[in-house]
Amino acid sequence: MARRKLNRRQAWRAEKVQQERRARAEKKSAKLSRELEGSELGPEQPGRIITRYGASVDLEDSEGRIHRCLLRQNMPSLVCGDRVIWQQASTGNGVVVAMEPRKTLLERPNADGHLKPVAANIDQILVVAAPLPALDLGLIDRYLVAAELTGIPPVLLINKTDLLDDELLDYMRERVAVYSEIGYPVLFVSACQEQGLAALKEQLKDRTSIFVGQSGVGKSSLINALLPGQDIRVGELSDASGLGKHTTTTTVLYHFPEGGELIDSPGVRAFGLEHATRNQIADGFVEFRPYLGQCKFNDCRHQVEPGCAIRAAIEKGAIRPERFKSYLNIVESLD
Numbered sequence: 001m002a003r004r005k006l007n008r009r010q011a012w013r014a015e016k017v018q019q020e021r022r023a024r025a026e027k028k029s030a031k032l033s034r035e036l037e038g039s040e041l042g043p044e045q046p047g048r049i050i051t052r053y054g055a056s057v058d059l060e061d062s063e064g065r066i067h068r069c070l071l072r073q074n075m076p077s078l079v080c081g082d083r084v085i086w087q088q089a090s091t092g093n094g095v096v097v098a099m100e101p102r103k104t105l106l107e108r109p110n111a112d113g114h115l116k117p118v119a120a121n122i123d124q125i126l127v128v129a130a131p132l133p134a135l136d137l138g139l140i141d142r143y144l145v146a147a148e149l150t151g152i153p154p155v156l157l158i159n160k161t162d163l164l165d166d167e168l169l170d171y172m173r174e175r176v177a178v179y180s181e182i183g184y185p186v187l188f189v190s191a192c193q194e195q196g197l198a199a200l201k202e203q204l205k206d207r208t209s210i211f212v213g214q215s216g217v218g219k220s221s222l223i224n225a226l227l228p229g230q231d232i233r234v235g236e237l238s239d240a241s242g243l244g245k246h247t248t249t250t251t252v253l254y255h256f257p258e259g260g261e262l263i264d265s266p267g268v269r270a271f272g273l274e275h276a277t278r279n280q281i282a283d284g285f286v287e288f289r290p291y292l293g294q295c296k297f298n299d300c301r302h303q304v305e306p307g308c309a310i311r312a313a314i315e316k317g318a319i320r321p322e323r324f325k326s327y328l329n330i331v332e333s334l335d
């Protein structure tokens, strides 16, 4: 989940690409600004940001038409998914005049470690896993905790069920049963064989979702199966360097034909736990919550301390030992 450090040459190239991109975006914004100057603006109306280019944005009106817009001065920086109020000029382009309060906000650390907003108003995070690459429950726990920290409810999606016979599928169901027990929806699908897609579409309907998960689990394939004709790249290998030719830094909002929206962004897919504290991690394990604050010592690390409510809960079977082990692994990886 951590971004690999770039060597000097790669860092230089990445910076150069960014500079060129910024320069192009600024030139476009300046052109838009001249175009809008002195133009009469129509009434205020709602819109949703679908993507952003430097100082300008593309937004969608209530009829699904797309408009390139500038931001009125003193507006906060907008991100994909933001709901806004805007006014249209005679050319069809326009000006964003206000932002609706955000229900949720996803952020990620940029190169110098500051948190930067990437997407807003996401309703659910689909954590994708698969039998290949081998199912890694520790990694699923990391994604679930990261999702809990954003306040956006996660859903677990097991892809590539076509690789499993009935017996292996039962075994897989057993291994992930813990997640339904603690309250998460768990769906089984195959992007290739189009199995389980009806239930998935139902889960996506009327909500804004993102897909996260380890490289190779089939996120792009799932998105392609759900968004015919959009050509999301499959099998890309560029995540490690962040410099591959298919890598895009743009975050975009898509509509599923059956309803609901997808926000797709490589940045959002890799959100991590680097900024979390020990207490936040514990709180990210939903089944720990009733016991947090119940330990004898209020700085309890739930390891050797007497009167530990978490360990008592494990003893009585209310917390699964594997999940506690995951918690310890994550906390250790922080320092």
Ligand SMILES: Nc1nc2c(ncn2[C@@H]2O[C@H](COP(=O)(O)OP(=O)(O)O)[C@@H](O)[C@H]2O)c(=O)[nH]1
Pocket: 159, 160, 161, 162, 163, 189, 190, 191, 192, 193, 213, 214, 215, 216, 217, 218, 219, 220, 221, 222, 233, 234, 235, 236
């Ligand atoms: N057998 C099988 N393979 C799949 C399935 N979904 C994706 N794949 C394959 O898994 C590999 C990685 O898929 P991709 O969508 O690029 O994964 P991403 O890295 O999570 O976006 C590709 O070779 C896909 O063809 C599936 O449902 N079943």
Ligand SMILES: [Mg+2]
Pocket: 219, 220, 221, 233, 234, 235, 236
């Ligand atoms: Mg992909």
Ligand SMILES: [Zn+2]
Pocket: 295, 300, 301, 302, 303, 305, 307, 308, 309, 310, 311
């Ligand atoms: Zn304790």
